[in-house]
Amino acid sequence: MLFKVGMCFYFLVVATVQSATPTILYSKQSPFGLIEVVATAEPGVLKICENRVYDAMHSIFKQGDPTYLGLLYAPLVTTSFCFSQKLEKVLLLGLGAGDFLSYMMKYFPDAQVDAVEINPVMINIVKKFREKDMAKAPNYLCEDGFKYIDKATKKYDLIFCDMYFGKPTISKKYNGLFKKLKNLLNEEGVFIWNAYFNFIPRVVAEDMLKSFENIVAAITTDGLNIVFICYQGPAKSKEELEKIAKDIQSKYNFRYSLTDQLQKFKLITPADHETWAAKFPVLE
Ligand SMILES: C[S@@+](CC[C@H](N)C(=O)[O-])C[C@H]1O[C@@H](n2cnc3c(N)ncnc32)[C@H](O)[C@@H]1O
Structure with missing residues (x-):
């Protein structure tokens, strides 16, 4: 179930x-x-x-409200807008009902989105129930996101990985994934990972932490998810990020204030890796 x-x-x-x-x-x-x-x-x-x-x-x-985000993790994901200089090419791994897609397209209608979703019925649902609220449809790719990454060569400004079924993930599936994803990012690209504690083996979290240089993370208020945001280029200071959040928020007037969301994030340094990885269970 x-x-x-x-x-x-x-x-x-x-x-x-x-x-x-x-x-x-x-x-x-x-x-x-x-x-x-x-x-x-x-x-x-x-x-x-x-x-x-x-x-x-x-x-x-x-329906009719593309910026409605009903799940706790979703507003945290929007914090990624502070880290991406541009949002022209976007990759979604695990489309679901397109909650993040719908939100992003409202504010960045020119973004070209590749939406990889393994379940054709989820894609049907987005087409039937959500597309009418979007400026334009994404490029739907009905396939396994892990396989898509194996063959992908296109570069992205933002990649959001949120591929789940209702059971823990097998760590083998994630072998080399983060390294490959990093190689698919543009110079100032951003990678977001919605990590559900109970389903992610610790070794996978460890691999992610060592794959990216600049990482911030926030835990949902129910303690079930961590949203990791990893960015390329030079590290940004807290003050710099606060200014960026304030400026972008006043430009776009996002429903979920970027300045509020940003405050929920903590910088992760290499010294913190062990502590963050230890939050995940030891699974196969
Ligand atoms: C939590 S939902 C994604 C929600 C999405 N982030 C949003 O904004 O609405 C997880 C989705 O991942 C999909 N999924 C699971 N494994 C996958 C895989 N290997 N490749 C692509 N999609 C996958 C599931 O079918 C499900 O639709």
Whole structure:
């Protein structure tokens, strides 16, 4: 069973949006189980559930409101806008219901986005329920993100990795992934990793930490996820980042204030690696 309440970052808003008798708006069998779009008690807010488990969700979004971010980790991801000089070429590994995509496209409508998603039904859902709220559609790539990275040569300004199913990841899958991702970044490119503690083996976290020079990280308030933001180029001081956040916020007027989000992040130095890696379980 995927994504149980209390087990995963997908379920942070369950208590407020759950309805007793679910209204199913879309239902389709996928290679990874039955996927349904379910109405919630909150008008316009929909959740994506799997195999008729309605107290759990893959994603949550609000139709007609592209900047609505219902899950705790998502506003943290937007902090990446402080680190990227430009957002022309973007790679999403794990599209889900396109929460981050929808938010980003609202503020950066010219971005060219490659959205890699293994589940064709998730792509269908984005097309059916979310595309109308976006300035333009991404380039959908229905394939395994790990395989995509093996053959990719294109360079990106921003890469967001968020590929999960409802069980811990096998560390072997991540072998060499971060090194390859780093090579796909432009000179001042940014890599974001939404790391779910319970599903990521410690060795994978250790590998990520040693693959990038400049890393900041924030833990969600429920303690279930860490959002890592890794950036290329010279290290930025706290003061420099605060000024950038303030300037970009006043330019774009983001729904989730960049200055507020930035405050939740801590700089990770090599001396801190062991402490951060120790937050992850020792898994195969
Ligand atoms: C948490 S969701 C991503 C949510 C997304 N970040 C957003 O902004 O809405 C995780 C997604 O990763 C996808 N996924 C899992 N393994 C994958 C893989 N190996 N390659 C590509 N997508 C994968 C799942 O199908 C699911 O849609």
